[in-house]
Amino acid sequence: MGAPQAAAETGATPRRRRLTPEREGELYDAVLDGLRESGYDALTMNNVAARSHCSKATLYRQWQGKPRLVAAALRHCRPFDPGGPDTGSLTGDLHELARRFTGARRDVELARIISPALHRNPDLAEAMHEAVVEPELRTLRKIVERAVARGEIPPDSPTAARLPHLLIGAALARPLVERREADADYLTHFLDTVILPVLTST
Known part of the structure; x- marks a missing residue:
């Protein structure tokens, strides 16, 4: 048998x-x-x-x-660390995330390719959220939690929940607005001048 x-x-x-x-x-x-x-x-x-x-x-x-x-x-195809970078500071962690993101430019290319299909295909959107989006969100939440524990972010910061939107928006918007890639220098400057001041304000 x-x-x-x-x-x-x-x-x-x-x-x-x-x-x-x-x-x-x-x-x-x-x-x-x-x-x-x-x-x-x-x-x-x-x-x-x-x-x-x-x-x-x-x-x-x-x-x-x-x-x-x-x-x-x-x-x-994405480098992934479940705990995220842990440099000992919020600024260091976010700068390291920016470096990793821009170190894999093919990810941005593939994101642009797949984005139109996400709106038409609920099964794809669900699979992408489970496999790609949610692990990245957990990483950002861990970074924020460590920053709150160190006293770098107020526990009730309203910007913390919008951190993924700000980071992803900056990376995807520059090619559309300026026709230039969102490289590490650009994202680091965006973090230092836009995201971090608001995120750490009391």
């Missing part, structure tokens, strides 16, 4: 085979290459399977569909 048949007869759930990190990386690269070439709407599971020399059944078994696969690929 084969394993799948035995599992079916006993009511057990077949074990999902775990892909190696190297194999996952190859699949994610295929997804990101497809996004850059054709955008989200034109990307298909068949296309990813062909690019990565993988069966479509494996892709669906691991990620259930295109939204979760794309979200996982975008999470994979």
Whole structure:
């Protein structure tokens, strides 16, 4: 009796085979290459399977569909530390975040590619929030919590909850307004002259 048949007869759930990190990386690269070439709407599971020399059944078994696969690929390409940088000061932590963000410019490119599809595809928006947005929000919350504990931010600061909006807005707005990338110098200056004075004011 084969394993799948035995599992079916006993009511057990077949074990999902775990892909190696190297194999996952190859699949994610295929997804990101497809996004850059054709955008989200034109990307298909068949296309990813062909690019990565993988069966479509494996892709669906691991990620259930295109939204979760794309979200996982975008999470994979971002350097991530669950606790965030801990330099000992709010200014140092935010400057380090700015450095990391601008050190991966392809993230900005992919964000621009994926943004139009987020408004049309609730499943993609949910998958992106779970895989990409919420981990980043947790990182910022930890940075704020440490700053409050050190006395750098008032516990009732109304700006703290808007910190993600300010940072993301600054990074995405400069290319639209000035037609220039939001590099590390720009974001650091924005932090020092706009965000930090308001965030730390009593």
